[in-house]
Amino acid sequence: MSEVKIIGANVPNVPWQDRPSDDKGRLPVWRYKENPIIGRNPAEGVARIFNSAVIPYEGKFIGVFRGEQTNGIPYIYLGRSEDGIHWEYEKEKIPFKDEDGNDFMPRYAYDPRLVKVEDTYYIIWCQDFYGAAIGVAKTQDFKTFTRIENPFLPFNRNAVLFPRKINGKFMMLSRPSDSGHTPFGDIFLSESPDMEYWGKHRHVMGKSGKWWENLKIGGGAAPIETTEGWLLFYHGVTGTCSGYVYSIGGAILDIDNPSVVKYRCETFLLTPEEWYEERGFVPNVTFPCATIHDAKSGKIAIYYGSADTYVGLAFTEINEVVTYIKEHSVVTGEDTEIGKR
Numbered sequence: 149m150s151e152v153k154i155i156g157a158n159v160p161n162v163p164w165q166d167r168p169s170d171d172k173g174r175l176p177v178w179r180y181k182e183n184p185i186i187g188r189n190p191a192e193g194v195a196r197i198f199n200s201a202v203i204p205y206e207g208k209f210i211g212v213f214r215g216e217q218t219n220g221i222p223y224i225y226l227g228r229s230e231d232g233i234h235w236e237y238e239k240e241k242i243p244f245k246d247e248d249g250n251d252f253m254p255r256y257a258y259d260p261r262l263v264k265v266e267d268t269y270y271i272i273w274c275q276d277f278y279g280a281a282i283g284v285a286k287t288q289d290f291k292t293f294t295r296i297e298n299p300f301l302p303f304n305r306n307a308v309l310f311p312r313k314i315n316g317k318f319m320m321l322s323r324p325s326d327s328g329h330t331p332f333g334d335i336f337l338s339e340s341p342d343m344e345y346w347g348k349h350r351h352v353m354g355k356s357g358k359w360w361e362n363l364k365i366g367g368g369a370a371p372i373e374t375t376e377g378w379l380l381f382y383h384g385v386t387g388t389c390s391g392y393v394y395s396i397g398g399a400i401l402d403i404d405n406p407s408v409v410k411y412r413c414e415t416f417l418l419t420p421e422e423w424y425e426e427r428g429f430v431p432n433v434t435f436p437c438a439t440i441h442d443a444k445s446g447k448i449a450i451y452y453g454s455a456d457t458y459v460g461l462a463f464t465e466i467n468e469v470v471t472y473i474k475e476h477s478v479v480t481g482e483d484t485e486i487g488k489r
C-alpha cells in the first residue's frame with residue numbers, strides 16, 4: 149500500500165509522544181499521557197480554557213483560547229508556547245477592531261479556530277449576532293486584529309476555514325443551527341473570493357446512523373491537505389438520557405471539490421473515556437479544534453476541548469489514520485454527491 153503524505157510545511161517540533169506500549173491499539177489515535185495540558189483556573193479571571201486552537205508561529209506556537217471568564221462569559225485570549233504543551237496567556241482579551249480601526253468587540257466569543265491562508269492568520273469563532281453566529285477576524289502580526297463584519301447570517305457555528313484557497317476561492321465549513329443546544333446539524337461548505345462575501349453553499353455531510361454521531365456533527369480542526377484528499381477531524385454527537393456525548397470522527401474530502409466525501413470512518417477516533425473528558429462543566433465532551441502536523445514525519449497532534457473544562461492533546465500518524473479511515477469507511481449517496489441540489 150502506498151504511503152499517504154501530508155502536503156504542507158515541516159514542523160519538526162510538533163508536540164509528540166509515541167503510542168504507549170500498553171495501548172491496545174484499537175484506534176489510530178492515542179492520548180498524551182500527561183493530559184489535560186490545560187487545567188482549571190489557568191489565568192486570572194478565567195475559570196476554564198477549552199475548545200481552543202493553535203498553530204506553529206516563528207518556530208514556536210501561538211494559539212487562540214476559549215477562556216470562560218469568572219463572570220461566565222466566554223472570550224478569546226491569545227496564548228504562546230515554546231513546545232505546544234505549556235502555554236502562557238495574554239491577560240487582556242484579543243482587541244478586535246473594525247476596518248476603520250475602531251473597537252469592535254463581540255459580546256461573547258467561543259470555540260475559536262486559527263488558520264493561516266497565504267500570509268494572513270484568520271480567527272473564526274462563534275459570537276452573538278442576534279443569536280449564535282460566525283465571527284471572523286484577521287491578523288498578520290498577532291498585534292492588530294481586524295474583525296470582518298458579520299460574514300454569515302445566524303444561526304451558525306463551528307466554522308472551519310481551509311488552509312488554502314481551492315480553485316481561487318476561500319473555503320469554509322460551517323454548521324447552520326439554532327441558537328440553543330442545537331439538537332440537529334449537518335456540515336456545509338461555503339466559498340468566498342475575499343473572506344467577506346460567502347456563497348455557493350454546498351452540503352458536505354450530515355449525521356449518520358452510527359450511534360456516536362446520530363444527532364448532529366460539526367467541523368473540528370482545519371482540514372489537513374494530504375495525497376488522499378482533505379483529512380477532516382470533526383465532532384459527532386449522540387443524545388443519551390443524561391445529555392449529549394461528543395466524540396471525534398474522521399473523514400476525507402475530495403481535494404478539488406471538498407463538498408464530496410471520499411471516505412468517512414464509521415467508528416469514532418476518540419470518545420470520552422478519561423476522567424477529564426467524562427467529568428467537568430459539561431460531561432462527556434471531546435471537541436477537536438486544531439491540529440499541528442509535520443509533513444516530513446507525518447506526525448499529527450490533535451488539540452481538543454474536554455468536558456468544556458480542559459484542553460487535551462492526542463496523537464496520530466498520517467498513514468495510520470488515513471488507512472484506518474479508508475478501511476472503516478461507510479459513505480452514503482448524500483456524502484459522495486456534490487451537495488448543490
Ligand code: BMA
Pocket residue numbers: 199258259329330394430433435453456
Ligand atoms: C456546543 C458548543 C461547544 C460545547 C458543546 C458541549 O453547543 O457550545 O462549545 O463544547 O456544546 O457543551
